Amino acid sequence: MNSHQRLLFIIWLLFLSIDIIYADRRPHAKRVTAEHGSDLSLSCTFQEEDSDKTLVQWLYQNFTESNLSHRAHKTHWRPLFLNAQSLTPTETRYSIQQKIQQINDTSIAYSTILTLSKVNESDEGLYMCKSLSPKTIQMAYQVRVIQxxxxxxxxxxxxxxxxxxxxxxxxxxxxxxxxxxxxxxxxxxxxxxxxxxxxxxxxxxxxxxxxxxxxxxxxxxxxxxxxxxxxxxxxxxxxxxxxxxxxxxxxxxxxxxxxxxxx
The missing domain is CATH 2.60.40.10 (Immunoglobulins)
Structure with missing residues (x-):
C-alpha cells in the first residue's frame, strides 16, 4: 500500500469513526470563552510510544446542528484535521501545530494545537481532538463566543x-x-x-x-x-x-x- 492509498484508507477510517459517535457517548467538554474577533487556540497532549504511529483527528460540531441531531439521537461531527493534514482546505482561518517531546526511551508526548483566527458566532460549538493509536483518547472543548x-x-x-x-x-x-x-x-x-x-x-x-x-x-x-x-x-x-x-x-x-x- 503506497502513501497515497494509505492516506485514503486513514481518511476512510476517520469518516467511519465519525459515523459511530453518538450523543450519549459525547466526552465531557471543558467550557471555553472566546472574544469576538480574537484568535483562539485549543490544545491536546497525548502520550504515545511511537510518533510515526500517532493518528490524531480534530472534529467540530456546531451548536445548532448538535441541537437538531440530539433529537435524532445522533450527532454529526465535521472533520477538521488529521494530524497536520487539513480536511477543510477551503477554511483558511483554521491552522494546526504539532509538537513532539521525548519523555523517556519508550514514550513521547504528542501535542496538537488547533488555532481559530478571528472567531465569530458561527464558530461556537464542540471541538474534539481524538487520538486513534494505540488506544482511543478524547478531549473536548465547548466554545462560546461573546462580544x-x-x-x-x-x-x-x-x-x-x-x-x-x-x-x-x-x-x-x-x-x-x-x-x-x-x-x-x-x-x-x-x-x-x-x-x-x-x-x-x-x-x-x-x-x-x-x-x-x-x-x-x-x-x-x-x-x-x-x-x-x-x-x-x-x-x-x-x-x-x-x-x-x-x-x-x-x-x-x-x-x-x-x-x-x-x-
Missing amino acids: SLDISPKEVLISTDAIGQSSISLNCILTDSHIDQRPHDIHWWHNNKRLNANSNRLTRIIKNFTQHQFISTLFYTDEPANMAGIYICESDPLRKYISVELKSNRSSGINKKINKENF
Missing part, C-alpha cells in the same frame, strides 16, 4: 494616607447577545490568589444579569497596603486585569490609579 469582556471603572482613586481600611468596587462585564440562554462563569483573582464570597469577611462578590450582560461585582475592603497588586477578571481563558499601585498624597500629591489593561 466582549471588560472591567469598570477605568480608574479608581484611593489615598494611602487614609486611616484604617479602604474599599474598592470593581465590575467585570461580560457582553453576550445570548446571555439569557447561556450562564457564564466569571472568577476574580488578586495577586494570583482566587477570590470568592467565602475567601474572607472582607470580600463580597455579587452577580447580576441584564438582557445581554452578565456582571460580576467585586467589593473588597482591607488595609491599603494589602490591596496593592493585580486584580484579574477571568472567563476562561479570557482575562482582563488592572494593576494597583500605592502612592502617598502627602509625599507626592499623586493619587493611586488603577489602570485598565488587557492580559
Whole structure:
C-alpha cells in the first residue's frame, strides 16, 4: 500500500469513526470563552510510544446542528484535521501545530494545537481532538463566543494616607447577545490568589444579569497596603486585569490609579 492509498484508507477510517459517535457517548467538554474577533487556540497532549504511529483527528460540531441531531439521537461531527493534514482546505482561518517531546526511551508526548483566527458566532460549538493509536483518547472543548469582556471603572482613586481600611468596587462585564440562554462563569483573582464570597469577611462578590450582560461585582475592603497588586477578571481563558499601585498624597500629591489593561 503506497502513501497515497494509505492516506485514503486513514481518511476512510476517520469518516467511519465519525459515523459511530453518538450523543450519549459525547466526552465531557471543558467550557471555553472566546472574544469576538480574537484568535483562539485549543490544545491536546497525548502520550504515545511511537510518533510515526500517532493518528490524531480534530472534529467540530456546531451548536445548532448538535441541537437538531440530539433529537435524532445522533450527532454529526465535521472533520477538521488529521494530524497536520487539513480536511477543510477551503477554511483558511483554521491552522494546526504539532509538537513532539521525548519523555523517556519508550514514550513521547504528542501535542496538537488547533488555532481559530478571528472567531465569530458561527464558530461556537464542540471541538474534539481524538487520538486513534494505540488506544482511543478524547478531549473536548465547548466554545462560546461573546462580544466582549471588560472591567469598570477605568480608574479608581484611593489615598494611602487614609486611616484604617479602604474599599474598592470593581465590575467585570461580560457582553453576550445570548446571555439569557447561556450562564457564564466569571472568577476574580488578586495577586494570583482566587477570590470568592467565602475567601474572607472582607470580600463580597455579587452577580447580576441584564438582557445581554452578565456582571460580576467585586467589593473588597482591607488595609491599603494589602490591596496593592493585580486584580484579574477571568472567563476562561479570557482575562482582563488592572494593576494597583500605592502612592502617598502627602509625599507626592499623586493619587493611586488603577489602570485598565488587557492580559
